[in-house]
Amino acid sequence: MKKSCSHRPLFLSVALLGALATVGCNPEGSLESSNENEPLGNTAMDFEAFKSQLPRDAESGAYLFEGDIRVYEDEFLRQLQEQSGRPGALIVNTVNTEDDRWPFPQNLNLFYCVSTSFGANHGTVVQAMAEAAAAWQAAANVRFIYQSTEDATCDSDNGNVVFNVRQVSGTPYNASAFFPSYSRGRRELLIDWNNATNSAPKTLTGILRHELGHALGFRHEHTRMTGSCYEDSSWRELTAYDAGSVMHYRQCPGSNWGYGDYKLTDSDKTGAATLYGAADSSLFGYSISTSAPSWCGSTGAAGCLSKDANHLVVGDFNGDGRTDFMSANGNFDTWLSNGNGTFRGSTVTSPPSGCGSTGAMGCLSKDANHVVVGDFNGDGRTDFMSANGNFDTWLSNGDGTFRGPVTTSPPTWCGSTGAAGCLSTEANHVVVGDFNGDGRTDFMSAKGNFDTWLSNGDGTFRSPVTTSPPSWCGSTGAAGCLSTEANHVIVGDFNGDRRTDFMSANGNFDTWLSNGDGTFRGSTVTSPPSWCGSTGAAGCLSTVTNHVVGGDFNGDGRTDFMSANGNFDTWLSNGDGTFRSPVTTSPPSWCGTTGATGCLSTEANHVIVGDFNKDGRVDFMSANSRFDTWFSNGDGSIGGWTPVAPPSWCGTTGATGCLSTEANHVIVGDFNGDGRTDFMSAGSKFETWLTR
Helix, strand or coil: CCCCCCCCCCCEEEECCHHHHHCCCCCCCCCCCCCCCCCCCCCCCCHHHHHHCCCECCCCCCEEECCCEEECCHHHHHHHHHCCCCCCCCEEEEECCEECCCCCCHHHCEEEEECHHHHHHHHHHHHHHHHHHHHHHCCCCCCEEECHHHHHHCCCCCCCCCEEEEEECCCCEEEEECCCCCCHHHCEEEEEHHHHCCCCCCCHHHHHHHHHHHHCCECCHHHHCCCCCCCCCCEEECCCCCCCCCCCCCCCCCCCHHHCCCCCCHHHHHHHHHHHCCCCCCCCCCCEEECCCHHHCCCHHHHCCCCCCCCEEEECCCCCCCCEEEEECCCEEEEEECCCCCEEEEEEECCCHHHCCCHHHHCCCCCCCCEEEECCCCCCCCEEEEECCCEEEEEECCCCCEEEEEEECCCHHHCCCHHHHCCCCCCCCEEEECCCCCCCCEEEEECCCEEEECECCCCCECCCEEECCCHHHCCCHHHHCCCCCCCCEEEECCCCCCCCEEEEECCCEEEEEECCCCCEEEEEEECCCHHHCCCHHHHCCCCCCCCEEEECCCCCCCCEEEEECCCEEEECECCCCCECCCEEECCCHHHCCCHHHHHCCCCCCCEEEECCCCCCCCEEEEECCCEEEECECCCCCECCCEEECCCHHHCCCHHHHHCCCCCCCEEEECCCCCCCCEEEEECCCEEEECCC
16 A cells, blocks of 8 residues: 655756765766666665765755655655655656645646746747647646746745746756645746756756646656655556656666657656646636625625726736726725636725715716726826816725825816816717826817826826817817717727827728827828718728727737628728728628628627737637637738637526626636736626636
8 A cells, every 4th residue: 555644845856966876766967877776765774874875955955865856854754765665657746645736727827937047048948938838738738827027036935926937056957846735935946057958868848848747746757666766655646657758767767768858648648637637728618716705695796896887997906917806886896816717805995985875886987988997107007087076096006905086186177067077978089098108097088179188197187288179070179070989989009109099980080199298190081991881981880889899900019990890891000090991801601691790799798809819919709609709810801710619507598698798797808917818707706717
C-alpha cells in the first residue's frame, strides 16, 4: 500500500549538476556524474548522514532531494528518506491522499508574468512559455494566461498572478517549478538562463513544458521506478508507465532518449485529460457561477442590480485590468472581479445624506445621458459623474469604494435645474471620451453649440469650451447636426490621434474630428452609396436594436462601423474622417430571407461586441439558439460564424435563454484580464462566460 505523508513546501526542477547523483537522478546536460554507478537511495543510512550528503540550494538554503526537490524542513526530509520504493505515463502528486490539482475554474485562469530580469532575453522566455503552455492547453482543459502588465513587478509578492517566472543564476538546475498546493509566495518558476540554454538537445521550450507539468500537479514519471531515480510514493497513477513522458528525466534508467527534447507523448495527453478533462476548444460553452448575497432577495443576482437607467456602472474600479460593476441601490454596491469569472463583494459605499431617503439611488440621475462613466483623474480606475444640481463626481478609491462627491458648479446658462440643464436628454446627443488626449474622460453635449467639459484631473471640470455648428444644422444649432435615430451616431477615434471624434449618419456621413482643445473641426463629409436610398447615409444604417456595430475592424487603430442589412456592410476609416465604400459580407443561409438582419438578435443585451480572439479587431456575438460569433477578417469582411452550443439549463430557447433581457443585467468586459471579451448575465446567480 502506498504511504501518504503530510505536504511540505517543495520545488521541482530539471537538474544539472553531477553532485546530485548521490541522492537521485544522474545530472542532465553535458555535465556527467563522476559516481553515476554508485547505489543510490539507501534508506538504511543514518538520517544525519543522509542529510549531510545532500547539496543545499544557495538561494533558499533548502536541501535538494533527488536533485530537483527543495525541502525546507527536517520532518518532511525524514519522511522522504523513509518512503519505500515501489515498482513501476503520467502520475499526479497527492497531498494527504488527495490529488494536487487546480480546481475549476482556476484551472482555466492560470495567470503568470515573466520578469524583466531576463533583460534582452525576455522576449525569448515569453515565447517559450507561450509554446510550452500551448502544448498542455491542447491536451487538457487548462489555460495559462500571460499578464504582460505585471512583468515590471513580477516576483513572489505579486498577487495579481498565480505564479511568476523569474531568472536565477549559479544553481544546479535548468529550471524549477511548484505544485498547485503551494502558497503564492512559493509559486515561482525559476530559470537559470545559462544552464537552460546549454542543455541540447533539450530546448528552453521543452524544459518549460516539463516545468509546467509540475505546475499542473504532475510528478516525475521516473519516480515510479525502483532504484536511483525513485523519489517518493506521494502520487496517483493516471496512465501506464511511459519512458518517453515529458515528465521523465532523460538520463534516468528506462528513458526513451529518442524524443531528445521534452515533448508530450500520447500517454501524457491522455493522463492530463484524465485529470483536467479534455481540451475545450469551444469559445464559451459553459458558465461560471457566483452566488448572490441574501439581501438581493428571492430573485438572486437579478435582485442585486438596479434596473434604473444610469444606475449600473461598469468599469475597472481597482485598476487590475479586470472588469467590475457597481449598482446604485440603497448603497453603492460594488462587485470586484476575482480574475476567474467569479466576483467578490459586494463592497459597500454609503451615500451622502443629501441623496435622500432612497440612498445611492437618489445620488444618480435617471435622465438619459446624465450619468457619465470614465476615468476623470487618470489613475486607471473607473469613476462616475451625475449631472444633478451640480456635476457630482465620485472617484474610485481602488478597493471598490468611492470618495466624493467632488462638485463642479454649472454655468448660469444651464438654467434653474443646474447641471442637469447643461446636458441634452436626446438620444446620441451627449458624447463621452477623451477630447484632448490627456488620458482623462471628458464629455460634450450638443445643444445650441457643441459644449465640451474637459477634466481637470481631480474630479472637477473646466468651464465648457464651445464649438459653433455649421449653418446647415438649422435653427436648433448643434442639436440639429446629430441624428436622434438609434445606432446613427458613432463615437470613436476616426483618425488614430487618440482623441475622441464622432460621426452622424444624416444625408451624408458627417464627421467631427477633435482639435485637441475641446473644440471640433468639420464636419468632414462622406457621400453614401446610392443603394442607401433617398434618405442618404441615414438609409445605410439599420435602426434595429443591436444591428450597428462600431469598432476597429481592421486593427489600424481607427474606428470603423458595420450595419447588418441584407449583407453585413462595413465602412472602414480612411484616417481623415472619411470612410471607404462599404465592404460586404454575405450572411449564412440560416439567417433567412432578411439576410444579415436575421443573423442578429433584437433582444436587449443579446448582441455582445468585443474582441473574442485578442487580435485587436472587433468581433460580435448574437445569442440565438446558439452563441453565434462573427470574427473580423481584417479587411472589413466578416469571417464565417462560429456557433457554440449553450448549456442545457438555458432551456428550449437555447442561448437566448442564457442571457437576461432586463436593463443593466448583462455586463460585457474582460473579467479575467486576458485581453479577450467576456460577458455575464444576472439571473438567479451571476453567470459568467469567459472567452477561451
